[in-house]
Amino acid sequence: MTLTVPAPAARRSASPLASLTVLFAHPRRAxxxxxxxxxxxxxxxxxxxxxxxxxxxxxxxxxxxxxxxxxxxxxxxxxxxxxxxxxxxxxxxxxxxxxxxxxxxxxxxxxxxxxxxxxxxxxxxxxxxxxxxxxxxxxxxxxxxxxxxxxxxxxxxxxxxxxxxxxxxxxxxxxxxxxxxxxxxxxxxxxxxxxxxxxxxxxxxxxAAPRRGRALVWGTVALAAVVGLVFAAGTISELLGPMIGVGVLFLAFAGGMALLNVIGTAIVAARGRAIARTATSAARLIAGRELAAHAAQAWRRVSSLAMMAFIAVVGGAGACLVALASPGSADDESNAAMIQLLTDLRTGVLLTLVLGFLLLACSVGVTQAASVLEDRELLVGLHRLGMSDREVRRARRMTVMVPLRWAALGGAILGAVMSLPVVGIIVLTAPAALAVIAATLVAGFGIVWLSLWTSVPLLRAATRTP
Incomplete structure (x- = not known):
């Protein structure tokens, strides 16, 4: 009588794991x-x-x-x-x-x-x-x-x-x-x-899509409190010192952007439900349901533009200050250093915006392409039901452009409100400041639009693949 000795447990468990790892990493599988x-x-x-x-x-x-x-x-x-x-x-x-x-x-x-x-x-x-x-x-x-x-x-x-x-x-x-x-x-x-x-x-x-009505209400109340803190930064500086005032100002700016993300997500979800309820086409219905179900993801995809709009307001104010600082006033070393500081500030803001545009374009392009891969079954189903490629592209475009508009508007308004007590209304509404803000928004929308087109070939391939 012969006995069969089973293989060690470690060897049995290691081999399947190694095989699964190879399958996961295989390009033809993933x-x-x-x-x-x-x-x-x-x-x-x-x-x-x-x-x-x-x-x-x-x-x-x-x-x-x-x-x-x-x-x-x-x-x-x-x-x-x-x-x-x-x-x-x-x-x-x-x-x-x-x-x-x-x-x-x-x-x-x-x-x-x-x-x-x-x-x-x-x-x-x-x-x-x-x-x-x-x-x-x-x-x-x-x-x-x-x-x-x-x-x-x-x-x-x-x-x-x-x-x-x-x-x-x-x-x-x-x-x-x-x-x-x-x-x-x-x-x-x-x-x-x-x-x-x-x-x-x-x-x-x-x-199940979460309901965000309370987040919208409490986020708006908290944002109003943060804005009030910005207007009180001058008084805080007088009472507790300038360093404390600057720290409070920075914390208020960071808190304002964080709350804008909370409010923006709730607005996108509400807007998506409204679009779905009043949809007059298949593209609007699909886009509305997608925004309502995945509002956080849709907002994160374009939230960089909200930050860039915020930076553009600050950069526009800096550009205005540089324009107001006449080179002829550099009659001593201190004035020359101040003009150089303002010039470098403008350069730094523009460089920050360029890097932000790079990140925004990459984020939108990559996430759109990834969503095509993840939603391939849905896209194939819509194609088999007779939905045209044009309508599919329109629906996907709406899921980006709707939150993008709210992000740009929210970032610009928040930046203007929070910068108002620091630089004043005259600087914010100067032609140089408005030019920087407008150029930033136009460039942001243009880059996002071009990024959307990068996923079109992948979308066509996904709907044509059996």
Whole structure:
């Protein structure tokens, strides 16, 4: 009588996990675009973040800033720019992490229903997310290196910065790369909770759209309180000192933008329900239901423009101040330094807007392409029901342009209201300020419109594929 000795448990469990990992990473299984898109998004996120961090490091350490009477202000302004750009950078980073979350969760939920363990699902998720993030982050370091000589041509302190001044150092580079990978892994792991608990619900997509009426009311009340705090910043400075007043002002600006995101999401959801109720075409019905069901995602996709509109108001005020500061008034060193500071402030704002446009275009383009991949079954179904490609593109365009208009309007109004007690109504309504604001909004809408067209070939391929 012979006995068959079973294989060790570790070997039995390791082999299926390795096989599943290969299947998940295989381009023919996941689709080449599903792997390329998050890598591109992570690369742009890392490259821009390194560039902004290098600029902040430069203004704090460059001797040219220390030689000016307003040297400390350069550090303050670059910190503000870093905080402002953190919103579009975080938006793109979050879009990168969630880029294939819907599609990945569907596959993982199927594996759970077929008997895969929680450990297998978690391991597959972390391997895929960290792998894509690591590749994108390393490519982002290369992007940072390629952009550094170009940005080095920008003039500050009356002369070009130079590429050497924009080197952040290996500590900052490694920290940013690791942070991007860790954030991607954490975001992927957090999305697994529903897969672990309700894999059938994930597979059947039985999510209910949340109601956001209370968020709209309480967000508006809180935003009014924040605006009142901005108007009281002068009194706070007199009572507690200028540093406390500036800190309160910065906190109020950050709180205002955070509350604008809460209010904007609620407005988009309400607008989506209204569009769906009064729809006169299939495109409007689909767009309205999509906005109502996924208002937060729709707002995040374009929230960068709200921040850019906010920056444009501040930049427009700065451009107006530069125009008002006549070069003939530079009769002493102090006036010359002030004019140079205002000129550099205008340059910094324009550079911040350019980086913001890059992030906005990448965010909209990548998320639109990703949504085509994730909604392929719906798109194929609509195509088989006889819905034309033109109507499908119109519906998808509405899901972006409707929240985009609210984001631009909300950011501009919030920036004007919060800047009013600082610069005054005359500066805000000056032709130079209005020109910067108008140019920013026109460029933002144009870039988003072009980004939407980048997903058209992928949309056609998705509806034609059997």
């Amino acid at each position: 689709g080449l675009a599903a792997s390329v898109l998050p890598v591109v998004a992570f690369a742009v996120t890392t490259g821009v973040l390194l560039l902004v961090a290098a600029g902040a490091h430069m203004f704090y350490t460059d001797p040219r800033a220390a030689d000016t009477p307003f040297g400390p202000l350069y550090g303050v302004f670059t910190t503000v720019a870093l905080v402002l750009l953190a919103v579009p950078v975080a938006t793109l980073g979050a879009a990168s992490a969630r880029l294939t979350a819907r599609r990945r969760n569907d596959r993982l939920a199927t594996l759970r229903l077929l008997g895969a363990t929680t450990g297998d699902v978690t391991a597959l998720t972390l391997i895929e997310a960290t792998g894509l993030a690591a590749v994108g982050a390393l490519l982002g370091v290369g992007l940072y290196g390629a952009l550094t000589p170009l940005v080095g041509l920008v003039s500050f302190f009356g002369e070009p910065l130079g590429a050497a001044a924009l080197w952040a150092g290996w500590i900052i580079v490694v920290t940013v790369v690791l942070a991007v990978v860790v954030i991607a892994a954490a975001s992927a792991a957090s999305s697994l909770r529903r897969v672990h608990l309700t894999p059938l619900g994930v597979r059947q997509r039985t999510d």
